[in-house]
Amino acid sequence: MTELTVPTWTGDDLSDAEFAAITKCLRDRRQFDLEQYKDRCVRRRIAKRLRLAQVTDFSAYLSRLDTDLDELDALLATISIHVSQFFRNPDTFRILEQSILPDLCRRARAAGRSRLTLWSAGCASGEEPYSLAMLVDDLGDADLDIRVLATDISEPILESARTGAFDATRLREVPVQAIDKYFRVDNDRYQLIDRIRDRVEFRRHNIVTDTLYPAADLILCRNVLIYFTRSEQERILSRFAEVMQENGALVLGRSETMIGRIRSCFHSEFPVERIYRRTAQPAATTGL
Numbered sequence: 001m002t003e004l005t006v007p008t009w010t011g012d013d014l015s016d017a018e019f020a021a022i023t024k025c026l027r028d029r030r031q032f033d034l035e036q037y038k039d040r041c042v043r044r045r046i047a048k049r050l051r052l053a054q055v056t057d058f059s060a061y062l063s064r065l066d067t068d069l070d071e072l073d074a075l076l077a078t079i080s081i082h083v084s085q086f087f088r089n090p091d092t093f094r095i096l097e098q099s100i101l102p103d104l105c106r107r108a109r110a111a112g113r114s115r116l117t118l119w120s121a122g123c124a125s126g127e128e129p130y131s132l133a134m135l136v137d138d139l140g141d142a143d144l145d146i147r148v149l150a151t152d153i154s155e156p157i158l159e160s161a162r163t164g165a166f167d168a169t170r171l172r173e174v175p176v177q178a179i180d181k182y183f184r185v186d187n188d189r190y191q192l193i194d195r196i197r198d199r200v201e202f203r204r205h206n207i208v209t210d211t212l213y214p215a216a217d218l219i220l221c222r223n224v225l226i227y228f229t230r231s232e233q234e235r236i237l238s239r240f241a242e243v244m245q246e247n248g249a250l251v252l253g254r255s256e257t258m259i260g261r262i263r264s265c266f267h268s269e270f271p272v273e274r275i276y277r278r279t280a281q282p283a284a285t286t287g288l
């Protein structure tokens, strides 16, 4: 009996034509434009999916993507990496809870505003926006309407986030008191209570192609920019600057940083945690 050997795809073994064919397929079928993503990073992720799907014949795989939408979404999910966790980088959330959120609330009241928007851009399966919603609930500022907007490019991951249901293993970083207060056990899964779910609105938004960004007082865009080229990162940061008021806060991932001319629009308030404040500098001067 002949044994079928599955190639150990690495990504570098994809020809430029094969890479271009996958790029076109994802752009046409899922409006996902790989051009702004770092090439090597994308090739590695495609290779991971090819290995998992045990692909031996690349052109057969391309044809399969025409009809097998589950495989198309699995490929997209592998490329866009949805890793997340509740209260990821706990020190960041501690600063948000003790310093940033109370300050934003104070400023809103002083300005006679009753509504605040917190935006988790690239929210993956929802752990980040739900962590924010729990912090807001703990603040107990009943006089303010504080909404959490959570966006991602991937509709399947948003679907799963909207359920607010998580396996026990996903709750490792959630303090026990918060589990007792905000979750109930339902068929071996932990279900967030409606009060927390209702505070979060999940919406599909592509931070590269949807150039209209929502206005927000606090933006968390963590572990998303790393996948983009430098010039795309600058464009995204400049759009954030445009929709933020002075003193609004922006949080990036631990391995991400403010780059280029847009730096003049932000002051680094907590450098280790990558927490920035919008300065009074007009965003238009960035000219990006």
Ligand SMILES: C[S@@+](CC[C@H](N)C(=O)[O-])C[C@H]1O[C@@H](n2cnc3c(N)ncnc32)[C@H](O)[C@@H]1O
Pocket: 080, 081, 082, 083, 084, 085, 088, 121, 122, 123, 124, 125, 128, 151, 152, 153, 154, 157, 205, 206, 207, 208, 209, 221, 222, 223, 224, 253
């Ligand atoms: C590694 S996860 C980060 C999740 C969360 N922010 C965190 O730090 O735990 C990256 C997320 O960015 C999303 N993403 C990638 N490209 C995007 C784009 N162009 N627009 C919006 N979201 C995108 C992916 O779908 C994925 O869910």
